């Protein structure tokens with residue numbers, strides 16, 4: 001939260017606005033996501049844009065356990081399942097404006113190498129580095145499948161847009177939970193060439209900002225973007241049937257209906 005406050009202060013100064021606040025959220029905890037959604041519902045009746053950006057890569061003990069407190073594989077819950085729940089719990093606030101609420105999922109080009117077996121999302125037959133890598137790819141594929149399934153929901157047509165993007169190779173802290181910081185090592189080795197081969201975080205954020213603010217994209221949905229450019233429809237790059245199955249499994253895993261009722265109940269109680 002200290003780093004968040006520091007960033008918020010910088011944004012307040014740069015934007016000359018006081019309307020920048022920090023709130024705690026742990027996407028690796030379904031209860032934390034639910035509590036966060038309750039708080040946001042009370043504080044923020046309308047949401048224009050939701051950017052599902054948070055992510056981790058190859059977390060290892062002692063920095064992180066393989067499973068979360070909910071018992072899910074950590075990369076799947078942090079990178080995808082937490083966002084699935086959050087987006088759905090904030091849906092009323094995203095759909096109550098004049099313009100469709102924009103939902104933006106940050107994936108990676110690595111989604112192409114991902115595979116999902118809904119009966120074995122822990123990838124139990126794999127081990128070590130290979131397992132962690134495949135689990136990261138899986139979580140990034142889940143971001144694309146989520147984008148596709150959500151953008152095809154009939155009841156949300158013209159009420160939300162949902163797109164995903166690859167930020168590119170960006171010099172960030174993505175591997176901070178890995179005890180073997182291969183990514184950091186490669187960054188170190190490539191340091192003299194870094195500015196040629198890696199984006200700065202500011203550059204890496206541009207496609208998210210473009211999808212958030214570009215007026216001509218107010219109705220664009222179900223698309224995959226890279227470098228602020230449309231690459232393809234999600235329906236053309238993923239298995240729509242698998243996307244629907246993942247949606248149903250995620251509803252069950254997160255106990256979405258129960259949590260949605262609890263969030264709505266708390267909102268009514270708060271208002272009365």
Ligand SMILES: NC(=O)c1ccc[n+]([C@@H]2O[C@H](COP(=O)([O-])OP(=O)(O)OC[C@H]3O[C@@H](n4cnc5c(N)ncnc54)[C@H](OP(=O)(O)O)[C@@H]3O)[C@@H](O)[C@H]2O)c1
Pocket residue numbers: 003025026027028029053054055056078079106107108109166167168169170171172173174175176
């Ligand atoms: N860097 C790349 O080259 C690259 C390439 C392709 C895709 N991506 C994707 O880009 C996105 C952003 O990653 P990044 O590279 O900017 O890495 P980063 O610097 O490590 O940022 C990741 C963010 O996720 C947050 N986060 C991690 N675990 C969380 C949790 N349990 N609950 C809430 N927030 C959590 C972190 O918050 P704290 O700071 O509070 O921990 C941090 O703000 C990720 O989805 C990643 O998969 C990155």
